[in-house]
Amino acid sequence: MNTQIIAIANQKGGVGKTTTCANLGIGLAQAGKKVLLIDGDPQGSLTISLGNPQPDKLPFTLSDAMGKILMDQPIRPGEGILHHAEGVDLMPADIQLSGMEVSLVNAMSRETILRQYLDTLKGQYSHILIDCQPSLGMLTVNALAAANRIIIPVQAEYLPAKGLEQLLSTVNKVKRQINPKLQIDGILLTMVDNRTNFAKEIAALLRDTYGSKIRIFGTEIPHSVRAKEISAEGKSIFAHDPGGKVAEGYRNLTDFYPEIQTQDEQAAWELGGKGYLAIQFCEDGWDYTLYHSDYSVMDGGQLDAPELTIQEAREQILEAHHMEKGRRLLQDYDAVMDKVAEAEELSADHRPSTLEKLAALASDTPAPKSSARSAPEL
Numbered sequence: 547m548n549t550q551i552i553a554i555a556n557q558k559g560g561v562g563k564t565t566t567c568a569n570l571g572i573g574l575a576q577a578g579k580k581v582l583l584i585d586g587d588p589q590g591s592l593t594i595s596l597g598n599p600q601p602d603k604l605p606f607t608l609s610d611a612m613g614k615i616l617m618d619q620p621i622r623p624g625e626g627i628l629h630h631a632e633g634v635d636l637m638p639a640d641i642q643l644s645g646m647e648v649s650l651v652n653a654m655s656r657e658t659i660l661r662q663y664l665d666t667l668k669g670q671y672s673h674i675l676i677d678c679q680p681s682l683g684m685l686t687v688n689a690l691a692a693a694n695r696i697i698i699p700v701q702a703e704y705l706p707a708k709g710l711e712q713l714l715s716t717v718n719k720v721k722r723q724i725n726p727k728l729q730i731d732g733i734l735l736t737m738v739d740n741r742t743n744f745a746k747e748i749a750a751l752l753r754d755t756y757g758s759k760i761r762i763f764g765t766e767i768p769h770s771v772r773a774k775e776i777s778a779e780g781k782s783i784f785a786h787d788p789g790g791k792v793a794e795g796y797r798n799l800t801d802f803y804p805e806i807q808t809q810d811e812q813a814a815w816e817l818g819g820k821g822y823l824a825i826q827f828c829e830d831g832w833d834y835t836l837y838h839s840d841y842s843v844m845d846g847g848q849l850d851a852p853e854l855t856i857q858e859a860r861e862q863i864l865e866a867h868h869m870e871k872g873r874r875l876l877q878d879y880d881a882v883m884d885k886v887a888e889a890e891e892l893s894a895d896h897r898p899s900t901l902e903k904l905a906a907l908a909s910d911t912p913a914p915k916s917s918a919r920s921a922p923e924l
């Protein structure tokens with residue numbers, strides 16, 4: 547099984563990491579995925595919110611698992627993993643994990659201890675979600691080193707720019723030095739209060755500042771006291787308040803999530819009025835086509851660099867075509883391809899047929915010219 551490992555990270559506390567981890571995880575499990583949640587925070591809030599009010603009474607937690615990896619001791623299959631009634635598995639955490647963080651400082655391969663632990667579990671799950679602690683310390687670095695994706699929840703109440711810069715620079719460092727596969731899935735706005743314009747302003751600010759580099763999820767999680775209640779209940783928002791708006795938000799995020807995986811392999815962008823770029827993963831790298839605004843072909847080719855993420859490939863392609871400046875607005879790939887097909891059909895309709903050409907020759911009047919630049923000559 548190909549396992550997606552998703553770190554839910556933001557060094558700012560109380561932005562909705564735990565709530566997102568639990569509800570996206572349970573949402574994915576309800577959609578038939580095999581999901582493991584990892585509590586990566588010594589506060590154990592994920593562990594508590596999934597019905598284990600006293601994490602320090604649990605016989606085995608993440609610090610034990612990481613300790614065994616550090617000591618080169620074997621871990622029994624499924625050791626310490628708890629099962630939640632709503633279909634997810636959980637590797638819990640308790641306060642001992644902060645002691646583990648201290649011992650990691652002098653350990654060999656200290657950044658990859660969690661990765662080594664997850665390597666023992668990988669084939670058994672389609673998704674592993676890690677709830678990170680609110681800091682950029684060694685435990686978060688371990689989570690980023692183990693993950694291939696990151697979701698960044700941002701509370702829509704504060705200007706998040708400065709903290710985000712720090713987080714992004716840590717992500718880039720981890721990507722450069724330890725984990726080149728790491729990529730940011732997107733920023734998720736949480737606790738959005740629709741009675742104020744604040745969320746809209748923050749979303750607009752985030753789009754302006756990061757929109758060309760990072761996806762800002764179209765789905766937002768509304769603010770609701772019902773979300774606050776779930777951690778005491780030990781269940782998901784889907785069980786606690788299935789008809790509520792927070793459940794709807796997390797349901798939308800869950801539905802959208804598999805699409806993100808597809809978008810990693812093929813995507814299209816509108817280039818701020820200059821046309822479109824479509825990219826698709828192929829065996830040797832990235833196949834791409836640039837289109838004019840009328841969807842006629844401008845240029846195309848292949849970038850022989852399969853190690854790049856789709857966003858990195860996009861930037862290299864645009865740079866090679868001197869189009870690096872300006873906006874890139876993510877489009878629905880299939881919708882763009884439909885438009886391209888329509889434009890091709892239209893240009894084929896306008897292309898003179900052989901009969902028309904012969905008739906034009908006979909009557910000595912010129913045949914109508916093809917309007918599409920992409921159309922091959924007859």
Ligand SMILES: Nc1ncnc2c1ncn2[C@@H]1O[C@H](COP(=O)(O)OP(=O)(O)OP(=O)(O)O)[C@@H](O)[C@H]1O
Pocket residue numbers: 558559560561562563564565566587591678679680736737738767768769770771773774775777792
């Ligand atoms: N959509 C929401 N509406 C209202 N309250 C929410 C919502 N989502 C989460 N909360 C509440 O906000 C608080 C912080 O949420 P959560 O624990 O998920 O954040 P966190 O980023 O994991 O925090 P920490 O950094 O401390 O681990 C909790 O009390 C939670 O119940």
